[in-house]
Amino acid sequence: MSDMKPTLPISIVALLVVAFLQVPVLVVVLTSFSETSYLTIPPQGWTLKWFAEVLSDPVYLRAIRNSLILAVSSTLLSLVLGVAAAYALFRKAIPGAEAITALLMAPLIVPSVVIGVAMLQYVTLVGLRGSFLVLIVAHVVITVPYILRSALASLSGLDVSVEEAARVLGADGFTAFRLVTLPLIKPGLVAGALFAFVTSMENVPVTIFLASARQTTLPILIFSSVEMGVNPGVAAISTLLIVATVIVLLLAERWTGFHKFV
Amino acid sequence: MTGQRSAWLLIAPLLLVLLLSFVVPLVLLLPTSFQEYQPGQGMVAGSFTWENYLRIATDGYYREVVLRTLALGLGVTVLCLLTGYPVAYLIVRGHPRWRLPLTLLVIFPLMLNLVVRSFGWIVLLTNRGVVNNLLIDLGLIERPLKLMFNMTGLLIGLTHIYLPFMVLMLVAALQNVPRDVEAAAATLGSSRTHVFWSVTLPLTAPGIIGGSILVFVLTISALVTPRMLGGPTYQVMATLIYDEYMQLLDWPSGSALSFALAASTLVIIWISSRMTKRWAGMA
Numbered sequence: 301m302s303d304m305k306p307t308l309p310i311s312i313v314a315l316l317v318v319a320f321l322q323v324p325v326l327v328v329v330l331t332s333f334s335e336t337s338y339l340t341i342p343p344q345g346w347t348l349k350w351f352a353e354v355l356s357d358p359v360y361l362r363a364i365r366n367s368l369i370l371a372v373s374s375t376l377l378s379l380v381l382g383v384a385a386a387y388a389l390f391r392k393a394i395p396g397a398e399a400i401t402a403l404l405m406a407p408l409i410v411p412s413v414v415i416g417v418a419m420l421q422y423v424t425l426v427g428l429r430g431s432f433l434v435l436i437v438a439h440v441v442i443t444v445p446y447i448l449r450s451a452l453a454s455l456s457g458l459d460v461s462v463e464e465a466a467r468v469l470g471a472d473g474f475t476a477f478r479l480v481t482l483p484l485i486k487p488g489l490v491a492g493a494l495f496a497f498v499t500s501m502e503n504v505p506v507t508i509f510l511a512s513a514r515q516t517t518l519p520i521l522i523f524s525s526v527e528m529g530v531n532p533g534v535a536a537i538s539t540l541l542i543v544a545t546v547i548v549l550l551l552a553e554r555w556t557g558f559h560k561f562v
Numbered sequence: 563m564t565g566q567r568s569a570w571l572l573i574a575p576l577l578l579v580l581l582l583s584f585v586v587p588l589v590l591l592l593p594t595s596f597q598e599y600q601p602g603q604g605m606v607a608g609s610f611t612w613e614n615y616l617r618i619a620t621d622g623y624y625r626e627v628v629l630r631t632l633a634l635g636l637g638v639t640v641l642c643l644l645t646g647y648p649v650a651y652l653i654v655r656g657h658p659r660w661r662l663p664l665t666l667l668v669i670f671p672l673m674l675n676l677v678v679r680s681f682g683w684i685v686l687l688t689n690r691g692v693v694n695n696l697l698i699d700l701g702l703i704e705r706p707l708k709l710m711f712n713m714t715g716l717l718i719g720l721t722h723i724y725l726p727f728m729v730l731m732l733v734a735a736l737q738n739v740p741r742d743v744e745a746a747a748a749t750l751g752s753s754r755t756h757v758f759w760s761v762t763l764p765l766t767a768p769g770i771i772g773g774s775i776l777v778f779v780l781t782i783s784a785l786v787t788p789r790m791l792g793g794p795t796y797q798v799m800a801t802l803i804y805d806e807y808m809q810l811l812d813w814p815s816g817s818a819l820s821f822a823l824a825a826s827t828l829v830i831i832w833i834s835s836r837m838t839k840r841w842a843g844m845a
Contacts, residue, residue, distance in 0.1 A: 304744050304757065306652050314652035317645045318664060321671045321725060324682025327692055331685055381576040388572035393565040404576065407584060411783030411827060413800045414591075414820040415584065417807050421594060421817075422587035434583075441584045444576065473568070494673075502675040505785045505800070509807065519677040519786075526790055530684055538678040545674045549666065559665045562672075562730055 374439035382447030412505035443496035450492030491561035614818035650732035735769020
């Protein structure tokens, strides 16, 4: 009887590949504790000085702050705009809903670097170069497809009659949405918002063309400091990001069963 | 009906944002790509030329960068497919208890900052990096291998970056394979290997195509990893666009290259969606 279970060699290859996926992460974490000013494995001695150095460096602190402000505000804005649009598209009251959806998802297809240079020329033309608001709007453009996709998917799995029942019982449209529909699609929205947040947090190709020196974000800072050469400070800040990612991923998995939404 | 009006009110804000900060910028970039560029003076106002596009096909350097980008896309796609299939297979067909941890281990690198992942590969692949030190310590090589600033480094790094996408697409495809079709083939006397090659693999073709298109398109548009692992000398299309805008300030040439890159991704996605539709019609 062949039950098509993976054979031992297949399983071993698969586990090696999964291990390969974790290798750069482990290497970064290990090197960030090394006492040497160059990166080495195994680390020479154990120290936390690179973490202290990075966390007391005003340049890094400002970049972290910029990244967080940018990611939080663009995710929230995407969430509001995206859920409203998805709700309207879902009710299909709009002619050409399919074409509109395609347009709203287009930023996923057009290469980010192209969006970046197009926006650079545009903001130079209209004289808004260096505005933080421009940066937020640019991040809304690249994050909103994730919100839209998860909101549409969650809404399509919804029983329309539940909201109608609320309407019959006297709730107005917004109240019915807020008290009935919103809680039902919340897990999907949390997953979408998490994707949006991560996308904003790691974006280089759009941000690098628009951010002024004072608006530098964390990924831009790491990206450009690597061109000068690698140092344990970058490894330390990377380790902090890795730890944050692990925590967020595990929390999201507990709250929403995150892996189902990927 | 009031339904239609309120629906437009709900969707209008997002549409406006997309039009003003995505569609209009892209449309305005088009005339730039037909302008002449004079080094030191910038764009020549009112000029019109096909030169920026012609150069991509005729100039030796540009052609090399374009071909390298496409070769990279192809290489990364094949590597992701070969390494991703066993992982997806283990996730779907392996012990159910392994399923969640394995899935999370595949998603985790995907959620991790791209810059951090690329930085990890620099630590591993530089001249005095982890891989070279290990090989020298083991006595396998005497002088460090050149693993960065060339095709090897980009293939390794980008395969690592886009492998999770491929695995997730293949997992979805494998879950859709009806088990009784495989069982039927097995009952009729097919060996395990034969069932896999003649039933399982063809039935996962949509996932294979979808995953390959996704990885290919992402690879040819990638900027961060190619720049971090390839440096300023080993260019691909995205890094060349970046340099033409930020270093050379040759915007006409950079925008022509941008449209060439965007057009190739759109054409590939369009062809693949037509292919899948045709396949779905045949089945």
